[in-house]
Amino acid sequence: MAERIKEHPILGIPEKGTLVKFTFDGKEMEGFEGEPIAAALKAAGVMVHRYTKKEHKPRGIFCAIGRCTDCVMIVNGVPNVRTCITPLKEGIVVQTQYGVSAEPFKQ
């Protein structure tokens, strides 16, 4: 879906740091060190960050500045991590959050 901006008419070529690897639900992915986890996921086309507790509905990025808490995921085993403001690091393990757990809901 989405992708990265290669060159911007006003901002020029985005300055990004080192490319690092991380996993999302077991799949290996790449992103730039220090950018929000949500940005790396978005660039990789990941839209769904979690499924809600009551209705099991998908959620993703909404405010992107750490306020709405819709984009929370399980990061290195810890649930409810706001991925839009948590910097990406080499080797982190990112998982879709189901309710407050990493276990998908039973049908």
Place this chain on the structure above:
Amino acid sequence: MNAVNDRSRDIGPFIPGTDDDILICRCEEITKGEIRKAVHDGMWTMTEIRRYLRTGMGLCQGQTCAKLVKAIVAKELGISPAELEPATSRVPMRPIEMRIFANELADKKEDGQDGK
């Protein structure tokens, strides 16, 4: 000060709406219909609605839904949203890990850098 203090005032019956199943509080997954019903159960202030339904008590602490809930409650009561006082804001402004909240840095050692 509340616009309406007499909790026996007639606000009419609860009439189901076509959009009652729209989610209003995204964190706690509370619908418009639940909020409207709560008003008819006597919850006439933002604080009461919050305590009764948990709207605005989720992770975001009402950052997203406060104004939406207010508009729904006001409409149900037949008053202007400005007449409803928002629920009290509480520490912490953002969720904070117990381990971090427990760790009062200054009590350990002054780094001599900050303050006078």
Place this chain on the structure above:
Amino acid sequence: MKRYDLIIVGAGPSGLCAAIEAAKRGLNTVVFDENEKPGGQLFKQIHKFFGSKEHRAKVRGFVIGRQLLDEADRAGVKVVLNATVIGLYQDKEIVVKIGDGIEHYKGDAIIIATGAAENMVTFPGWTLPGVIGAGAAQTMMNLHGVLPGKKVLMLGSGNVGLVVSFQLMQCGCEVTALVDAAPRVGGYGVHAAKIARTGVPFYLSHTIVRAEGEECVTGVVIAEIDSHFQFIPGTEKHFDVDTICLAVGLSPMSQLLKMAGCKMEDNPKRGGQVPVCDEYGRTSLPGVFVAGDVSGIEEASSAMIEGKMAGIAAAEYLGYIEEEELKKELVSLEDALNGLRQGMFAPENRGKRIETTEEGIAVSENLLEHGFITEEEIERFPGITHKAGIHPVMECTQNIPCNPCQDACPKGCISIGDKITSLPVVVDGSQCINCGMCVASCSGQAIFLVEEDCGDGTALVTLPYEFLPLPEDGTKGKGLGRNGEPVCDAQVVSVKNNLAYDKTPLLTIKVPKEYAMKARFFKAL
């Protein structure tokens, strides 16, 4: 406990300006901000600002952000980032989350400059991934270099909706439609016009019926609404989009003040729950000040002035300056603030329908209802004149506080006069030298250089073009009208991108001379 003369919460435009003024006057000042980078929303603002020189007009927001940081640094302000103020307690105590712990600080004075949060609207499907706030779009594209989506529907025609729509196109997204429940465009007409002429359709008196999609947004349905905000059956329109962007206003983020027991009021004119405060930001809690959007939603330009006022007021409160000096300083700042609060979009005019300009000219209804001015309407505005040779055509039709164009012209061709909101006029007898400075300096991108008759049946139109790829000389394409519809063949005959234009390249296109006053955008074939 650690203590500062002045603690400022929020390193956005108002917080930084407050810090600079206070530190310059000797206050030991610290600014806490929860974000990784300072500047608040300034670093997401890539457009040129309105106002006059004292408001840093025609400078892009992110550049203003850099300037403020430099000034703060020189003034000795300490800015602590990744520092979330989690609470404001009694006796001007704040608790800040820094790293793996919390710090308690006392401030002899405190300035709350926490800004605003976005409002939201609900519709079936509004929780689907792909429905995002306009701020989220700005953050993703302008800070993180990630496309918010490919095909975007924007809801909201206020300045945020308009500015963000333009930014979305700048980074390569397609804006499928711009929708607003209101019957008229809420933001500056010039912002609307620069989107409309690229071909984005405006749907006023429309709103979203539902977002479609199971796992994320795959489409959207909008429909027209009547004056009671009820959908009119049969007016539904469907668009394939992957992103729905919401820009439906801002609310002051005043929770810290409320939790500390500050006297609050609900003031719809200020955008919601705001602290009761005087014009210098003094709240009901002695020594606690506010500045910027937290005390009422306005532009970053006014937030900067309010910040300065609060910083100086705090300096006086703590005895670093005398009351005399406070009064003297505030007089000129008040003038600057009042300058920004004039015109059709002044806070006092919010919600009012304005039918004529200050000059007594009927406003363009089409601009308000469809985002562009019709050919019939445009002729009545003073910026539009016809003469032989190159001359500026200023399609500036609303009284907004902005005047860089009159300083931009080295030949004195453009005049606004003393009143900053007046419409620009072409000065009689002045001679345009085709330097393009006016075109590049207009924050609203509403100035064009036109040679109506080159003598060979063609005309030349020079227009601002902040998009990629930049067409090359000789590129053939279509001239688009103010409504974005192709009106004629056009060919690029010059592309100028001087340093002085500050990243607003100018395209000159050759069009048949009948289209000199019609072609306002270029689309390559």
Place this chain on the structure above:
Amino acid sequence: MGNNAEIIVIGGGIIGCAISYYLAKRGADVICLEGSDHFGNGGSSRNGGGVRQSGRDPRELPLVMYGIRNLWPFLSEELDVDCEYHQDGNLRLGKTKKHEEILTGLTERAVKAGLDVKMIDGDEVRRINPYLSEEVTCASWCPTDGHANPLTTTLGFYKAARKMGVHFLSGEKVIEMRKVKGVLRKVICASGNIYEGETIVLAAGYESRAIAGTVGIDIPMQPAMLEALVTEAEPPMFDQMLGTAEADFYGHQTKHGSFVFGGSSGLEGFTKDNGTPVCYAKTAPCICRGIMKYFPDLAEAKIVRTWAGWMDRCVDGVPVLGKVEEVPGLILACGFTGHGFGIAPGAADQLAELITTGSTQVDLSALRYDRFRAKI
């Protein structure tokens, strides 16, 4: 609606709302006045949600046992609100010799009063709740204790009573009570409104002291700030109510998944009231440190909200309930000293019975107003 009723209840917290409910259920005509803008606004919405018998003074034990046997199990159904009542036991934890002494004393007194409670050792504690740290060496264990949601329970009483015709008014701050011909009759509000009733129930928390003072009654109690906090929702871990020997914290995991914990900094009773609901900056961190010593696993749980409330701390730690001989028509229901939630249904039900029939099933005599004496 008029300003007269058989019974005027002053205070719209859990005590006032529950008394109004149980009175209406017995057919009485009731007006309930709340001084703040919100019902359930005092300690009722600011407590840890304990519905416990263990750890209580024997004088109030019969009343809470009555409530747990007869009222709590049926409350959700009766009020048509999910009170989230859980009866999964209460562990009152200890880590030191001193703690063990305190807990053993409490346990012995409670057993004498007929409560099923016993002392258990650290290993048994961890068999009941495996998340507790090794530091815990003992606990009192009362399997019939539990917890509930104070917010929905209080507002549930309000909702049900309102439905039954109780006339509730918020923003009616009572400033004075007045007798007419020797019998208490009038209730005067700051708004200027005057309400009249044959019986007046004073259930206004610590503010009851000032109101009672207007008819010459002085209840020896003081306000003290209590604070609590709540975490984000966590996967279900345990269902017991928890407390500690020295009350450094208490609380439970809610149905929602969040943990609600109350606690103290040791400075209670001397913190400052500036008229706002501002917490004391040192308390929440202290509660967190307390919790983490018992529950190391909760260190990563995020706190989403903290709040404070004032309790009506009575000199001898138990409430003042029932009639006052000197002031015919007055019924006191205050001084619950921070543990008024669990006992509220029982107390309210019995006071309603006292008002409507003149007698009670549970003997309230140890909680009467005339119990206060000088020490020598």
